Amino acid sequence: MLTLIMLSGCGAKEDTATTTQEEYTPIEVAAVKKDTIYNSTMITGKVSGKTDVAIIPKIAGKVAEVSVKVGQEVKAGQTIAILDKVDLQNRVEQAKASMNTAAVGIEQSKSAVASASVGMEQAQVALQQAQDGIKSIQASYNLAKANYDANYEKIQNAKLNLERSKALYEQGIISKAEYEQAQLAASDNTIKVLEAQLAQAEESLNQSNNGVNQAKVAVRQAQAGYEQANTGVKQAQSGYEQAKVAYDQALRALNDAVITSPVDGVVYAVNVEKGEIASSAQPIATITSVDKVYVKVDVTEKLVTKLQKGNNINLEISSISDKKIPGIITLINPVANLQNNLYTIEIEVDNKDHQIKPGMFAKAQFNTDNKKDVMVINSEAVTVNNKKQIVYVEQNGKAVEKEVETGLDNGEYVEIKKGITLNEKVIVKGQDLVENGDKVKVVGGAK
Incomplete structure (x- = not known):
């Protein structure tokens, strides 16, 4: 307890002064208030890149240029390395020439189709003309046949009548003139004339039929030629498509000779040098994406039961700033590490300005047992x-x-x-x- 003694005097008198004495204890106070209270645990962890991307070449080739170094920041699309392009460029030119030749083949095949189409139309016209012509010839043949049949029957009847006329003539019943007229009517000369006419008509009909058959053959040949020409077009198109595939592959290979980063990040490793052979067996480089980074910390079983995925966590990275840096829990390992019996927690942090570097140390503040709007005072009170x-x-x-x-x-x-x-x-x-x-x-x- 502090005792204060205060003295006071008056005038020049040296008499004993009146004394006043007061005893008290100096203190500091704080008002009882309502606030949020929680337990806070600080655990140190290490910053790592969110994603490691291995840059693997799509084609094998000799490295002509390496454009990055370890630790360098790169943007998505930035060149990492370039492979030798000489052979690849030659392949592109050869494939392009083959594709152009195949394109010419398509045009030639299309011209053949057009010619075959004209030939088929002409053959069909000729067939129609032959079919139209045979109609009149068939009619002439039918007329000759009918005339022959009709006259043949008359002659046969005339021959029968001649026998009767001969007997009548010999008996003196008819005159010689009548008998001769009967002989003339039964003569084979008339039938021969009719046979000749019928034979000629039949010949004409056969020739017309042959012409129709030949025209049909010509149509079939023209159709076959047209189909063959169409097949030629399909084959030419198939050849062109194959040539185009080869060209596209060669062009892609040429483009793939320029190897770029698929993400923004930092070059974590470079595994080749100029002049070496690159292949898919080994990444050319490894890029660590740092748009988002994560901090891994190990926590006790008592603390892990109070945490959930999605919880907001404040971080302190002294090498960056004294300010709190927000993060969010994205992973809680459900199985403890066998060596230390601790549970690994992953905290994701936005890092669009790339100020936070992989390898930095961070302190994670875990606030648990939150109680809101309760009366609180200083613990020391x-x-x-x-x-x-x-x-x-x-x-x-x-x-x-x-x-x-x-x-x-x-x-x-x-x-x-x-x-x-x-x-x-x-x-x-x-x-x-x-x-x-x-x-x-x-x-x-x-x-």
């Missing part, structure tokens, strides 16, 4: 007296002892469940020096 938790509040210049019931205590602040009220002034410094009813004076904190 609570003392123990006869197994009771008490605090001292300042009332009218005196220290008043009050028993309290506490809740969550994070070492800095403690939750007060009952015993004091909001805005009371709790002694936070000097509380160990006072007893109930002692005079006090507020020299710091809330007044």
Whole structure:
């Protein structure tokens, strides 16, 4: 307890002065307030790139140029290395020439189709003409046949009549003139003329039929030629497509000779040098994406049960800034590490400005057991007296002892469940020096 003695005097007298004495304990106080309280655990981890991308060449070839170095930042699409292009360019030119030749073949095949189509149309016209011509010839043949048949029957009847006429002539019943007329009617000369006419008509009909048959053959040949020409077009198109595939492959190979980064990031490793042979057996380089980075920390089983994927976590990276850096839990390993029995937590952090570098150390602050809108005071304000938790509040210049019931205590602040009220002034410094009813004076904190 501090005792202050104040002296006062008057005039030049050297008499004993009147004395005034006051005793009190200087204290600091803090008002009881409502706030959010939580336990906080700080764990150190190491920053790593979010994604490691192995840059593997799509084709094998001799390295003509390496454009990056380890530690260099690169953008998506930036050139990493270039392979020798001489042979690849030659392949492109050869494939292009083959494709052009195949294109000419298509045009020639199309011309053949057009010619075959004209030939087929001409053959069909000729067939139609032959078919139209045979109709009149068939009619002439039919007429000759009918005339022959009709006259043949008459001659046969005339021959029968000649026998009767001969007997009548010999009997003197008819005259010689009538008998001769009967002989003339039964003569074979007439039938021969008719046979000749019928034979000629038949010959003409046969020739017309042959002409129609030949025209049909010509049509079939023209159709076959047309189909063959169409097949030639398909074959030429197939040849062109194959040539184009070869050209596209050669062109892709030429483009693939320029090897670029698929992501923004930092070059983690370069595995080839100029003049070496690159292949798919080994990555040319490894790029670590740093648009997002992650911090891995190991936590105890007591803490891991209080964490969930998606929880927001504040990080401190002293080499970057004193400010809190927000992160989010993206992975909680459900299985403990066999060596240390700790659980690995992954915290993802946005890093679009690339200030955070892989390899840096970060402190992760895990806030658990959150309680909102509760009465809190400084933890140091609570003392123990006869197994009771008490605090001292300042009332009218005196220290008043009050028993309290506490809740969550994070070492800095403690939750007060009952015993004091909001805005009371709790002694936070000097509380160990006072007893109930002692005079006090507020020299710091809330007044």
